[in-house]
Amino acid sequence: MTPNALCFGEEFPASGAACLVHVEEHGLTVTFAADTANAQPESVPFSNLTVSAGGIDHDHLVVKWKSVQGERTLYLKNPDVIRAFREAVPDHLDLPLAQVAERVRQVRHRRRLVWGIVGGAILSSVLGLWLGADLLVDIAVSRIPVEWEHKLGESAYRDFLSHQEVVKEGSGVVAVEEMTHRLTEQILNNPYNFQVTVVRSDIVNAFALPGGFVVVFTGLMKKAESGEEVAGVLSHELNHVLQRHGLERIVKNLGLLTVMAIVFGNQQGLVGVMKQLGVELLTLKFGREQETEADLTGLQLLQRAKIDPSGMIRFFERLSEKDEGRMEWLSTHPMSAARAERLKVELAALPKTLPEPFTFDWKQVQVSLRSQPVTVP
Amino acid sequence: MKSEILYPGAFPMVRVELAAGENIKAESGAMVACSPTIDIESKMEGGFLGALSRKFLTGEKFFFQTLRASRGPGEALLAPTVPGEIAILELDGVNEYMVQKDGFLAGADTILIESQMQSMSRGLLGGEGFFILKISGKGMLVLNSFGAIHKIELKPNQEYIVDNSHLVAWSTTTSYNIEKATSGWVASFTSGEGFVCRFRGPGLVYIQSRNPGSFGAWIRQFIPVSE
Numbered sequence: 001m002t003p004n005a006l007c008f009g010e011e012f013p014a015s016g017a018a019c020l021v022h023v024e025e026h027g028l029t030v031t032f033a034a035d036t037a038n039a040q041p042e043s044v045p046f047s048n049l050t051v052s053a054g055g056i057d058h059d060h061l062v063v064k065w066k067s068v069q070g071e072r073t074l075y076l077k078n079p080d081v082i083r084a085f086r087e088a089v090p091d092h093l094d095l096p097l098a099q100v101a102e103r104v105r106q107v108r109h110r111r112r113l114v115w116g117i118v119g120g121a122i123l124s125s126v127l128g129l130w131l132g133a134d135l136l137v138d139i140a141v142s143r144i145p146v147e148w149e150h151k152l153g154e155s156a157y158r159d160f161l162s163h164q165e166v167v168k169e170g171s172g173v174v175a176v177e178e179m180t181h182r183l184t185e186q187i188l189n190n191p192y193n194f195q196v197t198v199v200r201s202d203i204v205n206a207f208a209l210p211g212g213f214v215v216v217f218t219g220l221m222k223k224a225e226s227g228e229e230v231a232g233v234l235s236h237e238l239n240h241v242l243q244r245h246g247l248e249r250i251v252k253n254l255g256l257l258t259v260m261a262i263v264f265g266n267q268q269g270l271v272g273v274m275k276q277l278g279v280e281l282l283t284l285k286f287g288r289e290q291e292t293e294a295d296l297t298g299l300q301l302l303q304r305a306k307i308d309p310s311g312m313i314r315f316f317e318r319l320s321e322k323d324e325g326r327m328e329w330l331s332t333h334p335m336s337a338a339r340a341e342r343l344k345v346e347l348a349a350l351p352k353t354l355p356e357p358f359t360f361d362w363k364q365v366q367v368s369l370r371s372q373p374v375t376v377p
Numbered sequence: 378m379k380s381e382i383l384y385p386g387a388f389p390m391v392r393v394e395l396a397a398g399e400n401i402k403a404e405s406g407a408m409v410a411c412s413p414t415i416d417i418e419s420k421m422e423g424g425f426l427g428a429l430s431r432k433f434l435t436g437e438k439f440f441f442q443t444l445r446a447s448r449g450p451g452e453a454l455l456a457p458t459v460p461g462e463i464a465i466l467e468l469d470g471v472n473e474y475m476v477q478k479d480g481f482l483a484g485a486d487t488i489l490i491e492s493q494m495q496s497m498s499r500g501l502l503g504g505e506g507f508f509i510l511k512i513s514g515k516g517m518l519v520l521n522s523f524g525a526i527h528k529i530e531l532k533p534n535q536e537y538i539v540d541n542s543h544l545v546a547w548s549t550t551t552s553y554n555i556e557k558a559t560s561g562w563v564a565s566f567t568s569g570e571g572f573v574c575r576f577r578g579p580g581l582v583y584i585q586s587r588n589p590g591s592f593g594a595w596i597r598q599f600i601p602v603s604e
């Protein structure tokens with residue numbers, strides 16, 4: 001006998017007992033291989049069966065019933081048996097069976113799609129050598145809708161904030177809101193709804209997640225000598241978002257295949273990946289080019305918002321000097337004197353504008369940060 | 378075809394006896410020694426595209442070797458690259474296994490090896506590469522592991538959670554979800570990635586007692602870094 005199914009039950013091995021399933025007019029007969037201990041052939045009427053899809057790809061037909069020996073679960077994959085089963089079964093099983101068939105069809109379809117992607121990936125690797133992989137990354141990133149980016153960033157953001165003490169009120173929050181407002185109203189066609197949160201921590205840093213979620217630590221605000229310095233960092237972080245640096249990084253890290261998957265339209269998979277990547281996002285390091293880009297576009301944004309850009313440069317300079325707080329910033333922002341120098345050169349080339357000061361008094365903001373009691377969420 | 382595990386434990390080998398005309402598929406590089414009656418051919422399993430995609434996407438070797446007893450009966454000794462146990466499974470034509478890309482050592486010519494795409498999120502997060510091998514057909518399948526091989530038997534709907542980097546092979550009658558280890562589990566699972574597979578029976582899950590990635594990281598700390 002050539003078995004065509006596996007039967008599971010209390011007295012069978014965990015790997016299942018190989019068996020031969022035969023579809024009759026009113027039910028199934030199951031014959032076990034000779035070496036299966038005391039397993040008698042069984043006949044089960046259709047009316048006793050329940051069916052579902054199962055297995056690693058959900059492409060097995062799983063048939064269950066209660067026999068005198070106990071619960072029985074049959075895993076069928078043989079297309080001929082499944083076809084015969086479909087033709088013979090009465091109506092009450094037809095709907096679940098149709099669902100199984102649909103599921104099997106979907107799996108096959110997905111596999112075809114996947115092979116399309118593989119073909120595309122091979123093709124594109126050739127193209128990539130020719131055009132440069134960065135172009136492919138750019139194409140892929142440009143295909144990702146902002147809503148996904150938002151979802152992706154949001155889950156990471158929530159995850160992060162749930163472990164942090166968020167500063168919800170006080171002059172520090174008001175000051176950061178004013179900076180954010182001044183900056184974001186200068187962004188043309190802004191697809192992002194920026195959310196900037198102040199988190200109480202001595203970490204001297206700030207970071208931005210894809211989708212416009214920005215965190216500023218109170219440690220950075222305490223270290224800054226003026227609102228303009230914080231606004232400079234904020235402008236830099238906003239531009240990481242606007243230039244989609246986080247997405248570029250993700251796409252680069254996940255590799256060419258994902259890039260191609262996005263380009264070829266299989267975007268479902270990426271959502272799943274993104275959801276679970278949340279934590280990794282928080283440790284995402286930007287590349288040197290991305291930092292430079294965020295610096296330069298950040299500088300321009302400050303200029304448009306009439307916020308004195310020398311604050312940004314000053315802050316960078318101070319961080320590159322010896323300072324106990326510099327480590328955190330340096331861990332995500334490789335700092336060099338050259339970076340501040342480059343900004344100075346860039347600033348000199350920009351038209352001079354008269355900066356408009358902020359409405360808050362920075363010294364008072366810092367005092368409030370120091371004295372603010374620990375708020376219970 | 379007869380097979381036997383020699384020196385069971387950390388440094389085993391498999392001896393496979395082939396009758397005249399019989400052949401066996403092995404991971405390229407697995408052959409240690411063989412009788413002069415045996416010819417070694419490199420073959421692209423799954424056709425050119427299959428082989429290419431395996432190579433391209435998992436870094437898996439492009440070729441499997443076929444050892445053929447073309448000039449009379451003989452034997453071959455096979456061994457994996459890494460220290461660890463070997464397990465021999467007998468496929469009966471209905472049992473099928475998914476095998477993590479490094480877990481395949483050898484198989485009878487009558488078994489079918491298919492590179493299978495994992496669903497996008499599974500593959501990327503599972504850390505098992507984008508492709509895993511789906512092994513079906515009838516005949517011998519030889520698995521190798523890093524460390525000892527442990528078999529987990531799952532009854533229908535019974536669940537078990539496995540760190541993904543410890544997976545070797547699992548029955549296709551199982552199903553699984555990849556989950557992010559919650560903060561509570563992170564400490565207890567050795568995977569730095571913090572991803573685990575929640576398996577649901579029925580079927581078998583073979584796991585390895587050591588994590589190659591963690592071992593690599595451990596070794597790396599002893600390698601002097603040149604400035």
Ligand SMILES: [Zn+2]
Pocket residue numbers: 236237240286291294332333
């Ligand atoms: Zn930055």
